[in-house]
Amino acid sequence: MTTTFRDIKADVLDRIANGDWGPGVALPSEMELAKTYGCARATVNRALRELAEEGLLDRKRKSGTRVRMTPTRRARFDIPITRREVENRGEIYRYALVWNEEKTAPGWLAARMGLNTGTPVQHIICMHYADGNPFQYEDRWINLLALPQVRDTNFSTVSPNEWLVATIPFSDAEIGFSSVSADENLSRHLGCAEQDALFQMDRSTWFEGKPVTFVKLYFQRGYRMATKY
Amino acid sequence: MTTTFRDIKADVLDRIANGDWGPGVALPSEMELAKTYGCARATVNRALRELAEEGLLDRKRKSGTRVRMTPTRRARFDIPITRREVENRGEIYRYALVWNEEKTAPGWLAARMGLNTGTPVQHIICMHYADGNPFQYEDRWINLLALPQVRDTNFSTVSPNEWLVATIPFSDAEIGFSSVSADENLSRHLGCAEQDALFQMDRSTWFEGKPVTFVKLYFQRGYRMATKY
DNA sequence: GAGTGGTCTAGACCACGTT
DNA sequence: ACGTGGTCTAGACCACTCT
Numbered sequence: 296m297t298t299t300f301r302d303i304k305a306d307v308l309d310r311i312a313n314g315d316w317g318p319g320v321a322l323p324s325e326m327e328l329a330k331t332y333g334c335a336r337a338t339v340n341r342a343l344r345e346l347a348e349e350g351l352l353d354r355k356r357k358s359g360t361r362v363r364m365t366p367t368r369r370a371r372f373d374i375p376i377t378r379r380e381v382e383n384r385g386e387i388y389r390y391a392l393v394w395n396e397e398k399t400a401p402g403w404l405a406a407r408m409g410l411n412t413g414t415p416v417q418h419i420i421c422m423h424y425a426d427g428n429p430f431q432y433e434d435r436w437i438n439l440l441a442l443p444q445v446r447d448t449n450f451s452t453v454s455p456n457e458w459l460v461a462t463i464p465f466s467d468a469e470i471g472f473s474s475v476s477a478d479e480n481l482s483r484h485l486g487c488a489e490q491d492a493l494f495q496m497d498r499s500t501w502f503e504g505k506p507v508t509f510v511k512l513y514f515q516r517g518y519r520m521a522t523k524y
Numbered sequence: 525m526t527t528t529f530r531d532i533k534a535d536v537l538d539r540i541a542n543g544d545w546g547p548g549v550a551l552p553s554e555m556e557l558a559k560t561y562g563c564a565r566a567t568v569n570r571a572l573r574e575l576a577e578e579g580l581l582d583r584k585r586k587s588g589t590r591v592r593m594t595p596t597r598r599a600r601f602d603i604p605i606t607r608r609e610v611e612n613r614g615e616i617y618r619y620a621l622v623w624n625e626e627k628t629a630p631g632w633l634a635a636r637m638g639l640n641t642g643t644p645v646q647h648i649i650c651m652h653y654a655d656g657n658p659f660q661y662e663d664r665w666i667n668l669l670a671l672p673q674v675r676d677t678n679f680s681t682v683s684p685n686e687w688l689v690a691t692i693p694f695s696d697a698e699i700g701f702s703s704v705s706a707d708e709n710l711s712r713h714l715g716c717a718e719q720d721a722l723f724q725m726d727r728s729t730w731f732e733g734k735p736v737t738f739v740k741l742y743f744q745r746g747y748r749m750a751t752k753y
Numbered sequence: 754g755a756g757t758g759g760t761c762t763a764g765a766c767c768a769c770g771t772t
Numbered sequence: 773a774c775g776t777g778g779t780c781t782a783g784a785c786c787a788c789t790c791t
Contacts, residue, residue, distance in 0.1 A: 297761065308694060312731075318690075324776065335762045340777075350602065351694060356769045357776045365689065367604045370699050373579065375596045460594065461547075465537065465580060470599050471750035474703035474723040492721035494703040521700035526780065553757060564781045569758075585758045585788040 298334040303342035306332075311351065311362055322352070322360040370524040374470070376456050377423045377431055377512075386425040392451045393484070394420035397439065404436055408499060408506040415439040417446070419455050422484055428515070429485045435510040442507060459500075459508060467501045472520070475513070487516045494518045527563040532571035535561075540580065540591055551581070551589040599753040603699070605685050606652045606660055606741075615654040621680045622713070623649035626668070633665055637728060637735040644668040646675070648684050651713055657744070658714045664739040671736060688729075688737060696730040701749070704742070716745045723747045 310316045322328070325343065329336040343360055346352045350369045354360045381388040400414045410416075416436050423431040435455050437445050448458060477491040485493070494514040500507045539545045551557070554572065558565040572589055575581045579598045583589045610617040629643045639645075645665050652660040664684050666674050677687060704710075706720040714722070723743040729736045 299760075311694065312692070326776090335764095336777095337763090337779090338761060340779090341760090344778085354777065355771095356778080357771050357774085359776060365605060365608055367602050367608070368694065368697070370601045370603055370697075372599045372601065373596050374599055376594055379594055379596070463541075465540065465597065467752070468597070468599075469750065469752045471748045472701050472723065473746070473748040474721040476719070476721040490705070490719050492703040492705040494701070517702070519700045519702040521698065523696070523698045528779075555757090564783095565758095566760095566782090567780060569760090570779090573759085583758065586756055586790055588757060 298332045298338065300338050300342040300345070303328070303332055303334075303339060304346055307342065307346060308351075316362050318362050318364050320362050321358075322362070324359055368524060370522055372520065372522050376460055377433070377454070378457060381423065381425040381430055384425065387427070389424040389427065390452075390454045391422045391424070392419070393422055394418065395450055397446065400436070400438075404509060408436070408438065408509050410438060410506060419450055421450070421454055423454070423456075430515050432481060432484050432513040433510060434513070435508060437508045438506050441502065441505045455508075463500075463502050463507065466507065468498055470496065470498045472496055477513075477516075481513055485513065485515055491516050494520065496520075527561045527567065529567050529571040529574070532557070532561055532563075532568060533575055536571065536575060537580075545591050547591050547593045549591050550587075551591070553588055597753060599751055601749065601751050605689055606662070606683070607686060610652065610654040610659055613654065616656070618653040618656065619681075619683045620651045620653070621648070622651055623647065624679055626675065629665070629667075633738060637665070637667065637738050639667060639735060648679055650679070650683055652683070652685075659744050661710060661713050661742040662739060663742070664737060666737045667735050670731065670734045684737075692729075692731050692736065695736065697727055699725065699727045701725055706742075706745075710742055714742065714744055720745050723749065725749075 316322060323331070325336050325339045328339045332339065343352060343354065347354045350367050351363055352360055353363050375383070378388045396418050397415060398418055400410050400412065400416045402412065404410070404416065405412050405414065416438055419435045419437070421433050422429060423433065433456065437455065439445060442462070450458070473495050475493050475495045477485065477487055477489055477493050479489055481493065482489045482491065493516060496512045497510065499509050545551060552560070554565050554568045557568045561568065572581060572583065576583045579596050580592055581589055582592050604612070607617045625647050626644060627647060629639050629641065629645045631641065633639070633645065634641050634643065645667055648664045648666065650662050651658060652662065662683070662685065666684065668674060671691070679687070702724050704722050704724045706714065706716055706718055706722050708718055710722065711718045711720065722745060725741045726739065728738050
């Protein structure tokens with residue numbers, strides 16, 4: 296039986312768990328490990344590279360590989376489009392446009408997205424429903440200089456969410472999670488009481504270096520975003 | 525100049541962005557791509573493997589590689605220990621123990637952690653402060669069958685958070701984010717009004733398959749957890 | 754059965770960072 | 773200058789899965 300990179304990952308994790316290799320301790324070099332495990336250096340390399348990417352090891356040329364001082368773990372979240380998320384729960388998805396207007400970027404938005412003041416933007420507000428119940432309130436701004444074709448798009452049947460992922464298949468983004476109190480408008484659309492604590496996700500998106508869109512998503516009361524890691 | 529796996533990733537991303545390879549489209553096989561890029565198959569393999577891990581491609585033996593139908597992106601969050609998080613903001617960290625008691629697991633906890641009813645657990649409540657202001661309220665339960673040494677640990681100076689990462693350097697975990705309204709107890713400890721919307725993180729942790737701890741962390745009002753991806 | 758990705762090997766050269 | 777990780781190569785065998 297040959298040694299796989301998974302075997303090596305497991306063994307290194309064991310040694311860290313047992314305390315053989317405590318925080319800050321330097322591991323043997325890849326060549327030495329390859330010899331002890333009886334495998335090629337590439338195999339050791341892949342194992343250690345993945346552990347480093349998972350946040351458990353620090354690697355530097357010349358200095359070698361060390362166990363991280365504070366083993367910060369990295370959680371990964373899949374951010375699906377809203378329709379998918381609802382359908383994956385086995386619920387029926389419905390979409391409704393609430394507001395659609397062209398205007399010039401207000402100051403706070405220009406600052407947030409890195410736009411010049413006076414940049415034309417499209418402001419879209421819409422609702423996503425699951426089994427007829429309010430699921431998510433979407434408040435989106437799109438930079439019309441980056442995506443002028445938004446002006447010719449009818450968002451009464453297609454959500455800007457889906458239209459964007461079809462138009463821009465990937466992008467750089469910054470995402471944030473926080474908690475907000477429902478105001479009168481949110482409580483009305485989401486069918487909750489004013490002051491109710493709502494989970495909020497905000498996201499700024501760039502495409503080829505240019506700011507494209509900024510969105511705030513407000514989830515139904517009690518929503519929980521979860522993952523394993 | 526040789527073709528690197530980064531070159532290939534960039535080129536594949538370009539083709540997806542341009543629409544050459546739309547959602548659902550099958551890419552050429554690794555061997556063909558290696559020939560067109562003029563590089564080894566291993567190089568193509570790494571590029572495509574990483575793109576698949578990032579959520580842009582689907583790969584299956586025999587069927588080959590396809591562009592994902594809904595290009596769900598994956599956001600990664602670093603989950604640091606609380607002290608580190610405060611110190612990284614350039615603020616002074618302080619810790620205080622609020623409650624520490626051994627009891628048997630209540631029903632909801634047993635269900636949540638997968639424990640037998642009657643399992644002894646330690647219930648610890650503590651506060652984390654940043655520059656003297658309440659930063660985080662920690663409500664933790666530890667399975668004493670998995671970590672009996674908790675009984676002999678003094679948590680008045682060391683937070684269970686730090687003690688655990690030192691004792692269990694890594695673990696499997698499930699993590700969730702949500703939003704809650706501050707009750708009387710939380711508002712008192714966090715120095716906010718009742719009903720204020722608070723960001724909450726919960727985490728269940730397993731070590732070697734055994735449930736170890738369950739914790740709810742309540743953050744100060746206005747807290748935002750952010751990342752780029 | 755056949756085609757695809759998954760992985761390992763043995764060797765090589767390079768980039769970086771410490772000395 | 774030198775040791776370490778970072779990456780590429782050419783080849784090989786295997787595991788999965790579709791037909």
